Amino acid sequence: MAELDTSSKEGKGGKVRSKKASTRVDLTAMVDLAFLLITFFMLTTTLNKPQAMDLTMPDKNEKKQDDNMAVAASRTMTILLGSDDKLEWYIGEPGKSAPTVEGYGKDGIRKTLLENSQKVKASTGKDMFVIIKPSDKSVYKNTVDILDEMAIANIQSYGIVDITKAEVDELTKQGIYK
Amino acid sequence: MPRVKIKRKSTVTDMTAMCDVAFLLLTFFILTAKPKVPDPVELDVPASTVTIKQPEENIATLVVGKGKVFFDITGAKVREATLEQMGQKYGNISFTPTEKTRYANMQAVGVPMNQMKQYLDLESDQREAFKQPGIPTDSVSNELFNWVREARLATRALNNADLRISIKGDSKEEYPTIKKVIDILQKQEVNKFSLITSLRSAKK
Numbered sequence: 182m183a184e185l186d187t188s189s190k191e192g193k194g195g196k197v198r199s200k201k202a203s204t205r206v207d208l209t210a211m212v213d214l215a216f217l218l219i220t221f222f223m224l225t226t227t228l229n230k231p232q233a234m235d236l237t238m239p240d241k242n243e244k245k246q247d248d249n250m251a252v253a254a255s256r257t258m259t260i261l262l263g264s265d266d267k268l269e270w271y272i273g274e275p276g277k278s279a280p281t282v283e284g285y286g287k288d289g290i291r292k293t294l295l296e297n298s299q300k301v302k303a304s305t306g307k308d309m310f311v312i313i314k315p316s317d318k319s320v321y322k323n324t325v326d327i328l329d330e331m332a333i334a335n336i337q338s339y340g341i342v343d344i345t346k347a348e349v350d351e352l353t354k355q356g357i358y359k
Numbered sequence: 360m361p362r363v364k365i366k367r368k369s370t371v372t373d374m375t376a377m378c379d380v381a382f383l384l385l386t387f388f389i390l391t392a393k394p395k396v397p398d399p400v401e402l403d404v405p406a407s408t409v410t411i412k413q414p415e416e417n418i419a420t421l422v423v424g425k426g427k428v429f430f431d432i433t434g435a436k437v438r439e440a441t442l443e444q445m446g447q448k449y450g451n452i453s454f455t456p457t458e459k460t461r462y463a464n465m466q467a468v469g470v471p472m473n474q475m476k477q478y479l480d481l482e483s484d485q486r487e488a489f490k491q492p493g494i495p496t497d498s499v500s501n502e503l504f505n506w507v508r509e510a511r512l513a514t515r516a517l518n519n520a521d522l523r524i525s526i527k528g529d530s531k532e533e534y535p536t537i538k539k540v541i542d543i544l545q546k547q548e549v550n551k552f553s554l555i556t557s558l559r560s561a562k563k
Contacts, residue, residue, distance in 0.1 A: 218385050225392070233525055234555075234556050238545060238550045323534075324537065325530075329556075
C-alpha cells in the first residue's frame with residue numbers, strides 16, 4: 182500500500198545511520214479476506230435452513246366419525262391428482278358438473294382456484310372448501326404443489342382425502358392415470 | 360526566522376483490532392455453521408413459496424425416497440434414548456455406550472432393528488458403502504410406527520416437549536409411499552406435521 186512519507190528530512194551530512202525495518206505489518210488485505218469469509222458464512226448458514234410447510238390432516242379416528250363436518254356440495258371443489266403432472270377438478274358432486282383437466286402453475290389451477298373461490302363466495306356467501314385427492318399415480322411433488330397453490334390462493338379450508346375407485350375410473354377415462 | 364512546520368498526519372490506520380474482530384467473528388460463524396449432511400438417498404426436494412423456517416429443536420424427519428424410509432431425530436440425548444427403547448422392544452438388543460454415541464452422531468438412518476447392531480459396529484467408511492434398506496413399514500413389523508412412537512415418548516420424557524414431525528420426500532416419489540408414511544403417523548394421532556420444501560425461485 183502506498184504510504185505518505187511524512188518524515189521530514191533532517192540533518193544534512195550527518196552520520197549514515199542504518200535504517201531500522203518497521204515492525205508494522207500491513208493488515209488491510211487480511212482484514213479484507215476475513216470479512217469476505219464472514220459474509221460468505223453468514224449467508225450460507227441462513228440460506229441452508231429448510232422450509233417447512235405445515236399440513237394438518239383430517240382426523241381418522243373411527244370413534245369420532247359423527248362429528249364429520251357436512252359441507253354443502255355447491256361450495257366444494259374436488260381436485261383429483263393424476264399422472265403426468267395433470268389434474269382434474271369439478272365442483273359439487275361428481276358426475277353432475279363437467280370435470281376439467283388442467284395442469285399446475287400460474288395459468289392452470291391457480292387461475293381456476295381464484296375464479297372458483299370468487300364464484301362460490303358470490304353465490305353462497307361462504308368460503309370454498311377444497312378436497313384434494315391424490316391418486317396412486319401422482320407424485321409427491323404434485324401434492325406439495327397443490328398445497329402450495331392453496332396457500333397462494335389463500336384458501337383456508339381444504340383437506341387431503343383418499344381417492345375412491347370411481348374417481349380412479351374417472352381419471353382413467355380422461356387418460357391421466359398411467 | 361524558522362518556518363512553522365505543519366505536522367502531516369499519517370494515513371496508515373492500525374488494522375490490528377479490526378483484524379482481531381473479523382477473525383473472531385469468522386471463527387464463530389465457522390464453528391456454529393452446521394455442515395450439510397448428504398441424504399441417504401438422492402433427494403430432489405419439491406419447491407414451494409412457503410418461507411417458514413423449520414425450527415431446530417425436537418424435530419423428527421422422515422426422509423422418503425426411492426420407496427425407502429429413513430428416520431432422523433435431532434438431539435443426541437433423545438436419539439440415544441430412542442435407540443435404547445427400540446432395542447428393548449425388538450428382542451432385547453442392548454447397545455454399548457460406543458454404539459449409542461455413534462448413533463447419536465449420525466443423521467438419517469434407515470436400517471431394520473435386526474441389522475442395527477451390525478450397522479453401528481461398522482467403521483465409518485464401510486458404513487458409507489453400506490446400502491441401507493430403509494425402515495420396514497409393512498404391517499408385519501411396523502418399525503417406523505415404533506420409531507416415531509418411541510421418539511415422541513423420549514422427547515416428552517427428556518425435553519418435556521412435543522416432537523414435531525416433518526416429511527422430506529423426493530419430488531418424483533409416488534404418492535402411495537407418502538400415503539403409507541402419513542397413515543402410520545395418523546395411526547398414532549399425529550395429524551399435524553410439516554412437509555419440507557425448498558424455496559421456489561422467483562421465476563413463476
